Amino acid sequence: MNVIACENLTKRQGKENTLHDLSFTLKDKSITGLIGRNGAGKTTLLKILAGLWRETSGEVSVFSEKPFNSMLVSANSIYIDDQMAFPTALTLSELLKEGERFYGNWNMKLAERLFEYFSFHPNQIHNTLSKGKKSTFNMIVGLASRCELTMFDEPTTGMDAAVRNDFYRALLKDYLAHPRTFLISSHHLDEIEDLLEDILLIEDGEKVLQLPMDDLKEYAVGLTGRTEIVRQWAMNKEVLYTQEIDLNSTYVVIKNGYFEVENAKRLGINVSPVSSSDVCVYLTNKKKGGIDDVFK
Numbered sequence: 492m493n494v495i496a497c498e499n500l501t502k503r504q505g506k507e508n509t510l511h512d513l514s515f516t517l518k519d520k521s522i523t524g525l526i527g528r529n530g531a532g533k534t535t536l537l538k539i540l541a542g543l544w545r546e547t548s549g550e551v552s553v554f555s556e557k558p559f560n561s562m563l564v565s566a567n568s569i570y571i572d573d574q575m576a577f578p579t580a581l582t583l584s585e586l587l588k589e590g591e592r593f594y595g596n597w598n599m600k601l602a603e604r605l606f607e608y609f610s611f612h613p614n615q616i617h618n619t620l621s622k623g624k625k626s627t628f629n630m631i632v633g634l635a636s637r638c639e640l641t642m643f644d645e646p647t648t649g650m651d652a653a654v655r656n657d658f659y660r661a662l663l664k665d666y667l668a669h670p671r672t673f674l675i676s677s678h679h680l681d682e683i684e685d686l687l688e689d690i691l692l693i694e695d696g697e698k699v700l701q702l703p704m705d706d707l708k709e710y711a712v713g714l715t716g717r718t719e720i721v722r723q724w725a726m727n728k729e730v731l732y733t734q735e736i737d738l739n740s741t742y743v744v745i746k747n748g749y750f751e752v753e754n755a756k757r758l759g760i761n762v763s764p765v766s767s768s769d770v771c772v773y774l775t776n777k778k779k780g781g782i783d784d785v786f787k
């Protein structure tokens with residue numbers, strides 16, 4: 492069953508379409524990474540799915556309802572970002588009690604255990620927490636809510652490496668025990684790729700790619716060798732990236748199924764894997780070129 496379905500979803504903000512004809516579905520009980528460069532439209536999409544913003548045109552449905560102003564969607568989904576503002580009159584422990592009052596699936600035991608593990612004090616006030624601590628508290632709210640649809644927008648902002656690892660592990664453990672739908676936007680694909688089942692890559696408000704994480708890991712290969720040989724070999728293949736140094740070149744090409752690795756090796760071409768996060772960078776760099784172009 493699909494939890495989310497978008498068809499030609501478009502959002503106009505000011506004079507720009509910040510989402511443009513975006514069509515995709517998201518099945519339930521899955522963890523999807525929403526990946527894209529700065530300004531790609533990730534937050535805009537998540538806010539529309541959470542019912543906070545209204546779409547300009549196209550169709551968007553969450554739990555088969557239009558999310559804007561939907562009680563069903565707000566009761567069964569949660570959107571966590573680093574801009575979350577909680578009432579300053581309430582302490583952290585009171586905020587957790589409010590969470591329990593609002594969310595039907597809220598698990599107070601999990602909230603309290605995480606609260607203690609991350610060394611929060613019940614009487615602290617949210618807006619006095621450090622950046623990383625705010626994100627950590629928000630993450631506790633997101634996990635303890637056990638919402639059918641949980642959306643994290645750059646959840647690890649400000650967290651140190653140890654807390655980020657704890658967060659990913661906590662999310663995975665809780666997901667395995669209580670499967671639900673997670674949509675996580677992140678700039679750290681390399682850190683979260685083992686957590687993800689699927690990715691949705693967007694750029695300039697448009698869908699670039701949606702596929703299982705395992706397929707993304709196999710999506711492209713790097714070919715390095717004498718420029719004329721590599722160039723010849725890459726002909727008729729979709730090239731994502733090229734770098735020429737003296738007489739040698741590296742070409743990153745899309746594999747598209749069977750790839751004749753042995754033939755390439757025989758010609759002296761070194762074939763290497765390309766990380767998922769590099770593939771995403773190359774796919775979204777196509778229009779802009781690389782930083783080296785600035786210095787040409």
Ligand SMILES: Nc1ncnc2c1ncn2[C@@H]1O[C@H](COP(=O)(O)OP(=O)(O)OP(=O)(O)O)[C@@H](O)[C@H]1O
Pocket residue numbers: 504505509527528529530531532533534535536
């Ligand atoms: N309230 C707004 N009014 C006008 N334009 C907006 C508004 N909010 C966002 N935008 C524009 O929409 C585009 C997408 O922004 P969005 O915040 O969704 O991107 P993002 O992928 O989340 O970026 P980042 O990774 O930097 O957080 C940007 O060009 C941004 O300037």
